Amino acid sequence: MDIGQGYLIAIKILVRGRGLYIQLVVSTLLLYYTIFVKHPQIVYLLILVGMLNVLTALLSDIGSHSALFYVLRICGAKPPTITTYVLTIAVLAALIGLVPVIALADFIKVVTALTINIIASTSLLYYVFLTVKKNLVLSIA
Amino acid sequence: MKLLNGALTMYDISVMLRDVWKSYKFGSEVITVLRNVNAVFKQGEIVGIHGPSGSGKTTLLRIIAGLERPDRGDVIVSGYNLNLLDEVGLSMLRNSIVSYIPQDYGLVETLTVFENIELPLLISGVGKVSRVKNVSEIMKYMSLSGKENLRPTYLSGGERQRVAIARALVTKPSVLLADEPTANLDWSNAVKVMELFRDVRRDFNTAIVIVTHDPRILEFVDRSLNMVEGMLKEITPKPRLQ
Numbered sequence: 412m413d414i415g416q417g418y419l420i421a422i423k424i425l426v427r428g429r430g431l432y433i434q435l436v437v438s439t440l441l442l443y444y445t446i447f448v449k450h451p452q453i454v455y456l457l458i459l460v461g462m463l464n465v466l467t468a469l470l471s472d473i474g475s476h477s478a479l480f481y482v483l484r485i486c487g488a489k490p491p492t493i494t495t496y497v498l499t500i501a502v503l504a505a506l507i508g509l510v511p512v513i514a515l516a517d518f519i520k521v522v523t524a525l526t527i528n529i530i531a532s533t534s535l536l537y538y539v540f541l542t543v544k545k546n547l548v549l550s551i552a
Numbered sequence: 553m554k555l556l557n558g559a560l561t562m563y564d565i566s567v568m569l570r571d572v573w574k575s576y577k578f579g580s581e582v583i584t585v586l587r588n589v590n591a592v593f594k595q596g597e598i599v600g601i602h603g604p605s606g607s608g609k610t611t612l613l614r615i616i617a618g619l620e621r622p623d624r625g626d627v628i629v630s631g632y633n634l635n636l637l638d639e640v641g642l643s644m645l646r647n648s649i650v651s652y653i654p655q656d657y658g659l660v661e662t663l664t665v666f667e668n669i670e671l672p673l674l675i676s677g678v679g680k681v682s683r684v685k686n687v688s689e690i691m692k693y694m695s696l697s698g699k700e701n702l703r704p705t706y707l708s709g710g711e712r713q714r715v716a717i718a719r720a721l722v723t724k725p726s727v728l729l730a731d732e733p734t735a736n737l738d739w740s741n742a743v744k745v746m747e748l749f750r751d752v753r754r755d756f757n758t759a760i761v762i763v764t765h766d767p768r769i770l771e772f773v774d775r776s777l778n779m780v781e782g783m784l785k786e787i788t789p790k791p792r793l794q
Contacts (some may be wrong), residue, residue: 474661
C-alpha cells in the first residue's frame with residue numbers, strides 16, 4: 412500500500428465519522444465567540460479548547476479507528492501504512508481545530524498550537540493502535 | 553509432484569507446525585497455552601480443530617497467521633519459516649499467503665461492503681481497475697452482488713460472515729484460517745457457511761483450518777483434530793466429503 416492509498420482511507424474514515432462534524436461545529440462556535448470577546452489572553456484559551464476539540468473529535472471516532480487498525484493488522488498492512496494513516500488523521504484534525512486560533516494568534520502561536528495538536532492526536536492514535544495490537548496478542552482462547 | 557508411495561512432499565503441505573510451544577506471563581503466573589504442537593495441513597483440505605474455550609485454538613491460528621510468535625518450535629507456511637520473518641515479512645505473508653477470519657468478522661462499519669473486501673488489495677498496492685474486477689468477481693462468487701454500497705450494519709449475520717470470507721479470499725491465499733466461523737450464526741446459516749468453505753476448497757485448492765467448539769461442524773471437514781489443554785490430537789480420520 413503506498414502512501415497515497417493510506418491517505419485516501421484516512422479521508423474516508425474521517426469524513427464518514429462524527430468527529431469531523433463535532434470539530435467543525437465547535438471551531439465555528441469558537442470563531443463566533445472571538446467576535447464578541449476581546450481579551451488579550453483569549454488566544455491561550457482558544458489553543459487549549461482547540462486541543463480538547465481535536466481530542467474529543469478523535470475519541471468520538473475511536474471505534475472506527477480501532478476497527479481499521481484491527482483489520483489493517485489482520486490483512487497485512489506494513490508499518491508505514493499505519494503511520495501514514497495516523498499522521499493523515501492527526502494532521503487534518505489538528506488543522507481543523509486550529510481555525511479559531513489562526514483568526515487571532517500570531518505565526519509562532521499558530522505553529523506551536525499546530526505542533527501540540529499533532530503530537531496529541533498522533534499519540535492518542537498510536538496508543539489505540541498499540542492497544543489493538545496487544546489485544547490481538549493477549550486474548551487467550 | 554508426489555512420491556510413488558503416496559508420502560507427502562513439500563508441494564502438498566501448506567502449513568507445518570513442529571514442536572510449537574506458547575505461554576503467556578501474567579504477573580508471576582505463567583499460562584502455557586500450546587504444548588508441543590505438531591501438525592501438517594495440506595493444500596485443498598479442510599481441517600477442523602475442536603476444543604473448549606481456553607484450550608489454545610485461537611492462539612494456534614494467530615501463530616499460523618503470524619500475528620503472534622511461538623516461544624519454541626517452527627511454523628512453516630507455504631515454505632516460509634515464520635521465525636525467520638520480521639514484522640514486514642509477516643505482514644506480507646498475511647497480505648498474500650495466509651488469510652485470517654476472526655470470530656467477530658473484523659469488518660469496518662464505516663466502510664461499505666465493497667471497501668471492506670478491497671482492503672487487502674488496497675494494502676498490497678493493486679491498481680483500481682484490478683481491484684474493482686477482483687472484488688466484483690469475489691462478491692459474485694459469494695452471492696453478495698448488489699450489496700456493494702451497503703454498510704455492514706445493514707447485513708444479516710450470514711451476510712457479514714460472507715463479506716469476511718470474501719475479504720479473506722480476494723487475495724487468493726494458500727491458507728485460510730477461520731476462528732469460530734459459525735459461532736454467531738443459527739444452524740441453517742452455519743451449514744451454508746460450511747458448504748461455502750467446501751466450495752472454496754474445491755475451487756481455490758486452499759488449505760482451510762477452522763477452529764470451533766461446536767462438534768457438529770466437524771461433519772463438514774476432511775480431518776478433525778482435538779485441542780485439549782494446549783495439546784493437539786487427531787480425532788478420527790474422516791472420509792473426504794464431496
